[in-house]
Amino acid sequence: MLIDTRKSKYAKVHSIPVQDIDWNEGFWKERYDVCADVTVPHIRNQFEDTSPTFHVVENFRVAAGIHEGTHEGTPFGDGDFYKWMEAAMYVVAKRGDKELEKDLDDYIELISKAQQPDGYISTKQIIADRNGGGNSRLGNVNDFEVYNFGHLMTTACAYKRITGKDSLLKVAEKAADYLKNLYEEEIRKGEALTEVCPSHYMGIVELYRTTGNRKYLELAELALQARDLVKNGTDDNQDRIPLREHRKIVGHGVRSTYLYAGVADLYLENGEEALKTVLDSVWENCIDKKFYINGGIGALYSGTSPYGKFSFDMSKNVVHQAFGYEYQLPNITAYNETCATIGNIMWNLRMFAIDPQAKYFDIIERSMLNLTIASVSLSGDRYFYQNALRRVKHLDHELMWPLERKGTLTCFCCPPNMARIIGESSEYAYMISDDSVYAGMYGANTAKFRLNNGAAFTIAQKTEYPWDGRIVMEFKDVETDVPIAVKLRIPGWAAGGSITVNGEKIADLNKSHASSYFSVDLSKIDGARIELLLEMPVRLTVAHSYLEETVNQVAVERGPLVYCLETPDVPLPELADFMLPTSATFETVPYEISGKQVLALETEGVTMKWKQDKDRGALYQTLDVQGLERVRVRMIPYFAWDNRGNGEMMVWLPLYFG
Incomplete structure (x- = not known):
């Protein structure tokens, strides 16, 4: 499951298990197959590379004491490897690949050997300590330790749900206990350190959902409490002002979207209205004034923060991979990091769980179809880090990242993130409530449903979307036939079309229906057939x-x-x-x-x-x-x-x- 909000008190909808839905032909099936057949193995080979550029799996072997050596590559390679593992887990779930599952189990055993007795797990520091270097834990915000922790937790929860195994979950729980001690000490001292790319908020809440242990919900609340204790924070890391005062999206694109996705997760569990105010305000600022037409966010390579009090100490003003002013959306130098868009997709999914409005899936679909899959070549083995809207013949200046895809990037965070979201893309096709099915991203698929009102059935969706606007849903394999509602998403771009149920037209669509849900109430499921026609001029x-x-x-x-x-x-x-x-x-x-x-x-x-x-x-x-x-x-x-x-x-x- 993407996120398991079945028991979340403030969630109105939730996803269906990954095993219960598959793209079976057409556009998304093609993209998934390229990801599974080419991209996942290609990224794995990069991470198994023992050269200093990558050295990712080798870092775990050195940290575990299996090999001798030093840490090489990026400090966030651990977290990127966990993201690849999550992508591989979806291949296991969809294809029943037992050999790949065995390999994942071996990697999990390696990770558990590298983990320290107190739960700490970040290879750069562990290797330094092992070699007598005394590299202090959490001494440098750019070592991304908590980022690594967060992706570990998310991946561990996915593996538990997909395979039923708790081997990685045990590692994640020990890591969470380490964070608990850390936050309690920071709160006792009244001062905390900045945590960049805070994936751990999402990870901790998902641990709570997976284990049912309330201490992890309390830990998520503790983490946000500690966050507001950061001294001399910056807009680059979204910690210049207390969280509950946030009204605009600022700073690093990934750090911001990961943060607000985590805040949305916490709201789904505790319903704190102050958090909802933050989420709604920041979302509107992002989408209404800082969002690219290709689904990208985070326009700037580098710049100065547009908010706060100006300081001649530029370290307090500098932002990178970041949002700038409203409407500051350059084309040639558009940064649009792939990870930022993926973070925004994750945030919008959670916003939809809070309040199932079509506008959130409009953003998800635009971002998935235009930027996420653009970040990888059609062959599946070359990648963009940034995603520009214009490329010219020649630039007199050098950009940080090339304006052409490469098979290898020195910062390799985006490819595994892209692979896992394409791997799980079928779960974006539907969300469900007690008695309703909400259409999310359209694509040819077969999905099994079991609603809380007792309805149990399968939908076979047939379509050539996004090339064609005709979408047919056929209901079959009905175990329990009770009334349900099917919520058809009418995209924001739609200006015409129609809806037909069992051969009878029930509605003509026009601009007034755009970015909304049209409810089709079925008193009888068995044999029902819904046809949505979206005109595509x-x-x-x-x-x-x-x-x-x-x-x-x-x-x-x-x-x-x-x-x-x-x-x-x-x-x-x-x-x-x-x-x-x-x-x-x-x-x-x-x-x-x-x-x-x-x-x-x-x-x-x-x-x-x-x-x-x-x-x-x-x-x-x-x-x-x-x-x-x-x-x-x-x-x-x-x-x-x-x-x-x-x-x-x-x-x-x-x-x-x-």
Whole structure:
């Protein structure tokens, strides 16, 4: 299960077990198979690499005393490995891969040997202590120890639910006990240290849900209490002001979304209204003013915090991989770390559990279909760390991360995070309440349901979504036939369509239905058939006028997908030469990229015809054109870019009024 909110007092819905749902054909089945067949083994090979770049599994062997050596690689490699383990667990769950399950058991035994008697488990410090280096625990916030703890806990809970084994859960519980002693001491002293990328809030609450032991819920509350004791905190880590005063999203994209996902987890258990106020306010600031059209967040490589009192001590102002001002959303230098988007997906899932509104799944679907799967090549073995909205021929400056996918990244946190969320993606298809089924992400699947009102049945969903808006749900294998409600998500982009039940149309859809749930009440389940038809015309999207880089530009979307221009599809010297008319019409065309079929869009636009060749190196020059020329181009889904060589790419296109 993604999160087990079945017994959470303030949860209105919960997911169904991973074993009870599968993508069985189509778009998501293809992406899952590439992940399971290529990405999961590829990432494992990276982590098994004993060179200094990775050294991840080797660090555990050295920490366990099996091998001699020093710690190499990143301090957060432990947590990244736990994320890979979670991805592998979903392969075990879906495919019954006993050999992979045995390998996971061996890794768990290794981790348990590395863990210290007091529950501490972070290989960098353990190895330093073993080698007499005296590397103090929790002495450097950038050692990511608690980040490692949190991912350990989440993975341990997943393994327990998938396999029934508690071997990793025992390690996680010992680690949680270590944190309990830590927080009690910090509260006694009245001062705490910053904890970056705080995955542990989610992990601790999930331990409570998995074990039923209330001490872990108390530990989560203790952790947030200690958080407010940080001295000289920064917006980069969201600890400049007390948590319950937060109203805007600031700082590091991953640190913020992990934090608020954890806060949402705690609210689901204790219902503290002050936390709900924080969640709603910060969410609105994020989505309404700092959210990219491709589902990305965290726009800046580096900058200064837009909030708080300015200080000439820049260490108090610097932010990185971070949110900036409202509407500060650059394209070429868009950071949009993959992990930040995944953190936002996890946060939105929890917000949906609190209050099942379609707007949360609109964000989840946009982020999954446009950025998450764009972070990995169609072949499954090359990755983006950042996710830009434009790539140009040449930059005079070097960015921190390349604007092309690589098989190896020096910071390898994003690929395993991406792998685990694609591995568990089928669980985003539905959420359930006592007597209702809520449609989340659409895709061809088969799912078994057992509701608290006694209803037990299977839904076979048939669709070519996201390429086509026709979605059919057929009900079969009914064990108990009692009335239920099926909540159909009408996406925010939808402007027309219809709903048919057992061959009879019950509703025509229009813009007023967008981003809402339409309830279909079934008095009899057995043999029922629901058809949702969502019209998918191509639409031109404009941004707020404060978003400087997109003034008089448009993005092209069809259904839930964002489209882009890429060099192989545009017969011009530069993509920026192309202008899209307001009257443009589009033809949908099947097209193959890297052996995968996509639905491309073909259209005609214009380009300026210069009297003399344009000086493409000039910062400024006089406009000297003699007219416009027609040019035909192809557009591809954003997720499929950078699979045909290192050319240009654009999402936002100059608009021509004609």
